[in-house]
Amino acid sequence: xxxxxxxxxxxxxxxxxxxxxxxxxxxxxxxxxxxxxxxxxxxxxxxxxxxxxxxxxxxxxxxxxxxxxxxxxxxxxxxxxxxxxxxxxxxxxxxxxxxxxxxxxx
Amino acid sequence: xxxxxxxxxxxxxxxxxxxxxxxxxxxxxxxxxxxxxxxxxxxxxxxxxxxxxxxxxxxxxxxxxxxxxxxxxxxxxxxxxxxxxxxxxxxxxxxxxxxxxxxxxxxxxxxxxxxxxxxxxxxxxxxxxxxxxxxxxxxxxxxxxxxxxxxxxxxxxxxxxxxxxxxxxxxxxxxxxxxxxxxxxxxxxxxxxxxxxxxxxxxxxxxxxxxxxxxxxxxxxxxxxxxxxxxxxxxxxxxxxxxxxxxxxxxxxxxxxxxxxxxxxxxxxxxxxxxxxxxxxxxxxxxxxxxxxxxxxxxxxxxxxxxxxxxxxxxxxxxxxxxxxxxxxxxxxxxxxxxxxxxxxxxxxxxxxxxxxxxxxxxxxxxxxxxxxxxxxxxxxxxxxxxxxxxxxxxxxxxxxxxxxxxxxxxxxxxxxxxxxxxxxxxxxxxxxxxxxxxxxxxxxxxxxxxxxxxxxxxxxxxxxxxxxxxxxxxxxxxxxxxxxxxxxxxxxxxxxxxxxxxxxxxxxxxxxxxxxxxxxxxxxxxxxxxxxxxxxxxxxxxxxxxxxxxxxxxxxxxxxxxxxxxxxxxxxxxxxxxxxxxxxxxxxxxxxxxxxxxxxxxxxxxxxxxxxxxxxxxxxxxxxxxxxxxxxxxxxxxxxxxxxxxxxxxxxxxxxxxxxxxxxxxxxxxxxxxxxxxxxxxxxxxxxxxxxxxxxxxxxxxxxxxxxxxxxxxxxxxxxxxxxxxxxxxxxxxxxxxxxxxxxxxxxxxxxxxxxxxxxxxxxxxxxxxxxxxxxxxxxxxxxxxxxxxxxxxxxxxxxxxxxxxxxxxxxxxxxxxxxxxxxxxxxxxxxxxxxxxxxxxxxxxxxxxxxxxxxxxxxxx
Numbered sequence: 022x023x024x025x026x027x028x029x030x031x032x033x034x035x036x037x038x039x040x041x042x043x044x045x046x047x048x049x050x051x052x053x054x055x056x057x058x059x060x061x062x063x064x065x066x067x068x069x070x071x072x073x074x075x076x077x078x079x080x081x082x083x084x085x086x087x088x089x090x091x092x093x094x095x096x097x098x099x100x101x102x103x104x105x106x107x108x109x110x111x112x113x114x115x116x117x118x119x120x121x122x123x124x125x126x127x
Numbered sequence: 128x129x130x131x132x133x134x135x136x137x138x139x140x141x142x143x144x145x146x147x148x149x150x151x152x153x154x155x156x157x158x159x160x161x162x163x164x165x166x167x168x169x170x171x172x173x174x175x176x177x178x179x180x181x182x183x184x185x186x187x188x189x190x191x192x193x194x195x196x197x198x199x200x201x202x203x204x205x206x207x208x209x210x211x212x213x214x215x216x217x218x219x220x221x222x223x224x225x226x227x228x229x230x231x232x233x234x235x236x237x238x239x240x241x242x243x244x245x246x247x248x249x250x251x252x253x254x255x256x257x258x259x260x261x262x263x264x265x266x267x268x269x270x271x272x273x274x275x276x277x278x279x280x281x282x283x284x285x286x287x288x289x290x291x292x293x294x295x296x297x298x299x300x301x302x303x304x305x306x307x308x309x310x311x312x313x314x315x316x317x318x319x320x321x322x323x324x325x326x327x328x329x330x331x332x333x334x335x336x337x338x339x340x341x342x343x344x345x346x347x348x349x350x351x352x353x354x355x356x357x358x359x360x361x362x363x364x365x366x367x368x369x370x371x372x373x374x375x376x377x378x379x380x381x382x383x384x385x386x387x388x389x390x391x392x393x394x395x396x397x398x399x400x401x402x403x404x405x406x407x408x409x410x411x412x413x414x415x416x417x418x419x420x421x422x423x424x425x426x427x428x429x430x431x432x433x434x435x436x437x438x439x440x441x442x443x444x445x446x447x448x449x450x451x452x453x454x455x456x457x458x459x460x461x462x463x464x465x466x467x468x469x470x471x472x473x474x475x476x477x478x479x480x481x482x483x484x485x486x487x488x489x490x491x492x493x494x495x496x497x498x499x500x501x502x503x504x505x506x507x508x509x510x511x512x513x514x515x516x517x518x519x520x521x522x523x524x525x526x527x528x529x530x531x532x533x534x535x536x537x538x539x540x541x542x543x544x545x546x547x548x549x550x551x552x553x554x555x556x557x558x559x560x561x562x563x564x565x566x567x568x569x570x571x572x573x574x575x576x577x578x579x580x581x582x583x584x585x586x587x588x589x590x591x592x593x594x595x596x597x598x599x600x601x602x603x604x605x606x607x608x609x610x611x612x613x614x615x616x617x618x619x620x621x622x623x624x625x626x627x628x629x630x631x632x633x634x635x636x637x638x639x640x641x642x643x644x645x646x647x648x649x650x651x652x653x654x655x656x657x658x659x660x661x662x663x664x665x666x667x668x669x670x671x672x673x674x675x676x677x678x679x680x681x682x683x684x685x686x687x688x689x690x691x692x693x694x695x696x697x698x699x700x701x702x703x704x705x706x707x708x709x710x711x712x713x714x715x716x717x718x719x720x721x722x723x724x725x726x727x728x729x730x731x732x733x734x735x736x737x738x739x740x741x742x743x744x745x746x747x748x749x750x751x752x753x754x755x756x757x758x759x760x761x762x763x764x765x766x767x768x769x770x771x772x773x774x775x776x777x778x779x780x781x782x783x784x785x786x787x788x789x790x791x792x793x794x795x796x797x798x799x800x801x802x803x804x805x806x807x808x809x810x811x812x813x814x815x816x817x818x819x820x821x822x823x824x825x826x827x828x829x830x831x832x833x834x835x836x837x838x839x840x841x842x843x844x845x846x847x848x849x850x851x852x853x854x855x856x857x858x859x860x861x862x863x864x865x866x867x868x869x870x871x872x873x874x875x876x877x878x879x880x881x882x883x884x885x886x887x888x889x890x891x892x893x894x895x896x897x898x899x900x901x902x903x904x905x906x907x908x909x910x911x912x913x914x915x916x917x918x919x920x921x922x923x924x925x926x927x928x929x930x931x932x933x934x935x936x937x938x939x940x941x942x943x944x945x946x947x948x949x950x951x952x953x954x955x956x957x958x959x960x961x962x963x964x965x966x967x968x969x970x971x972x973x974x975x976x977x978x979x980x981x982x983x984x985x986x987x988x989x990x
Binding site for chain 2: 044045046049061062063064066067070071074089092094095
């Protein structure tokens with residue numbers, strides 16, 4: 022099974038943290054903050070759609086909002102498979118970094 | 128709390144429009160909303176200008192990623208379509224197989240044609256100087272009639288170089304063969320006599336030796352790698368000596384790299400023509416047109432002067448030959464292979480017309496394959512109507528369905544392409560043998576082949592699949608599920624025309640196959656005027672000639688040796704002997720040239736010819752030696768003599784009497800008329816020895832003869848050849864044509880059958896309800912089958928009626944190449960017609976019987 026790419030991992034984690042409020046703008050803000058890098062919306066949509074195709078996230082519509090003139094927003098949430106993928110990449114991360122402490126970088 | 132209505136500002140319209148182009152339909156509104164949201168939050172902090180700046184920069188920076196997104200999305204969709212496509216193909220295995228086979232044959236045909244065309248068009252492309260290389264050709268004026276002759280007089284090339292400064296280098300090229308000696312064996316090799324400039328004009332590199340100097344010395348020879356290996360066992364042959372004849376030799380001054388297959392000029396060795404000077408050959412005297420295969424090539428300083436030069440050399444022949452009205456003109460070297468067709472041209476030439484024809488055939492075959500494919504797909508459309516209805520109901524868009532079906536066709540076509548490659552790979556060896564080429568399916572080194580094939584495959588798949596795709600995706604779910612959908616009846620006329628065309632083509636090919644077979648059979652078995660079976664021959668050198676009489680009487684002691692004789696030429700190779708003849712009472716204005724064979728007195732007997740007037744040569748008549756002639760019937764006719772026996776004639780320097788007339792016999796391939804010929808009994812110029820043996824125990828007899836031979840001859844191995852095999856070999860190119868046509872016939876028939884199968888499916892689907900109704904009304908199975916078959920029979924008849932006149936015309940033309948030919952028999956046409964009829968009935972019967980025996984309830988149920 023193919024592993025999550027870096028960007029996919031980042032987006033997934035952001036969606037998880039955002040709970041019920043994960044959509045384009047919020048995801049972009051959060052990941053930009055977490056990675057200390059200014060992401061464009063386009064850069065967010067790419068891994069987002071890939072994750073959608075792989076069925077790691079699921080789209081759902083929020084209720085109508087006033088900001089968007091009564092239309093609903095398109096929110097994303099993690100699927101169980103998505104969580105599995107995160108778990109897997111985390112385990113691999115731990116295994117890879119096992120034994121290398123922060124001190125080793127000095 | 129007072130509700131504050133948040134004001135929504137609209138982002139810059141142009142930028143918004145721009146970004147929306149890269150967003151797909153589904154998400155567009157939402158994502159534009161994302162952009163707008165951020166825009167609005169920024170406008171509060173930085174004002175309109177700042178927000179504008181942000182928006183534009185964000186849009187521009189997002190575009191590359193969005194493009195990447197579209198590509199990924201498209202790729203993912205494609206992958207799913209392809210997977211679905213293959214699943215569908217597996218589901219309908221039977222029809223998929225037939226479709227793939229039909230396409231595979233069509234594609235295989237196209238690939239072979241592509242390879243062949245590529246080869247033909249690439250001839251001589253390795254010549255570095257081809258821009259400035261030309262050949263000089265004659266325009267011969269023969270009693271008012273002008274014809275082009277590729278052969279030119281030997282001294283022409285060098286003379287032109289001297290007279291015209293525009294000509295940088297020039298050389299003649301005289302196809303010539305020698306029998307070189309290796310130990311006691313004679314090994315014949317084909318090569319050419321040239322002038323010393325030859326190697327520096329043409330790109331035939333040497334692996335050892337210097338191109339500019341290798342042919343300077345008249346005694347030098349340049350040989351091919353293979354020749355070096357054959358005669359010296361190594362390619363390091365420079366400096367070695369090569370013997371031929373009784374005491375002659377050459378010194379090897381260069382070894383040639385292998386000559387590419389796509390070269391018009393093919394040779395194993397090169398010799399400077401000045402070599403023959405020491406035998407008294409004065410090239411400057413040889414201006415008279417001979418029958419020898421001599422060509423003149425020139426290299427210009429620059430081709431700018433070509434047209435001018437062409438005009439200037441026109442009258443050169445008249446300057447050197449008295450009363451000559453023949454003119455010269457120049458032809459670019461690169462044109463020779465495809466654009467010549469001159470008289471006496473170099474062998475192995477092609478013809479640009481064949482290229483056009485094969486291109487047309489290739490396109491036509493592909494078109495037919497596509498058409499059959501489309502036919503079959505649409506015929507089966509009904510079966511998939513249900514599946515499609517369901518998919519549409521569950522939300523598939525028409526566009527998606529179209530794309531899916533096209534992808535399915537293209538997938539099928541790629542499978543067909545794989546099969547086609549396999550077919551070509553298997554067939555190529557025999558095709559190469561037949562055509563004398565060495566084509567190979569080399570995908571790695573042949574970019575044109577691989578790209579061309581892929582493009583054709585994709586286009587074919589898309590084209591062939593688009594029609595069914597549109598039809599299939601156009602099914603309305605409601606009517607499909609109800610079962611009221613009816614496949615369209617437009618275009619049936621087009622289908623009929625195409626199937627009939629395919630069948631006409633097959634019929635023509637079948638007729639052609641029969642007629643060619645008959646003609647070749649006729650040739651092989653025709654009485655040649657002498658007996659060719661059990662007749663062996665071999666060439667004579669000085670040693671053999673000296674021992675001839677003694678060896679002959681010794682060999683005759685063997686009871687299985689019936690007769691022995693000798694002659695100046697091999698019987699089927701009498702092509703270079705034309706001389707002037709005169710006789711008492713000859714009309715001085717009558718121009719007549721005559722072939723002459725110098726023979727031993729037992730010639731007529733040994734070869735089994737018939738004397739029809741007078742007598743054969745015989746040792747009882749002393750005068751026979753060197754002054755008796757026997758003429759053939761044709762000579763008798765041309766000479767117009769009443770009582771030829773006893774009349775004196777003179778031929779060249781020989782004066783003698785006619786002692787007999789021999790029945791006409793063929794001494795040239797049967798394409799030619801029998802020409803006048805005289806036999807002169809002489810001991811001079813005997814080069815071939817003939818031995819007639821009894822027909823049984825051949826190997827024993829040969830052994831016996833061999834023993835006697837070896838006891839007399841030390842310097843040459845016994846190497847007997849058979850006259851009948853040699854004659855058979857003369858017709859190899861006709862046999863090849865026969866083979867090629869046979870294969871094409873088979874392929875055309877197969878493709879037509881597929882077409883017929885597809886059409887039959889279509890028609891039976893169409894008429895399903897009608898059949899059902901008839902059955903309900905009591906029609907019997909057999910009458911229904913007959914009813915459907917009648918349609919097809921009508922088409923077969925139509926196809927035959929079209930094919931017969933065309934086949935007759937084509938075959939009549941081909942047969943005209945032969946002076947001795949069969950008459951076209953009308954039974955052949957009927958036979959072909961019956962074959963096509965039977966094939967049609969068999970192909971169609973399966974479908975018709977299945978349709979006729981279907982349960983009528985199912986057919987008319989959904990009313």
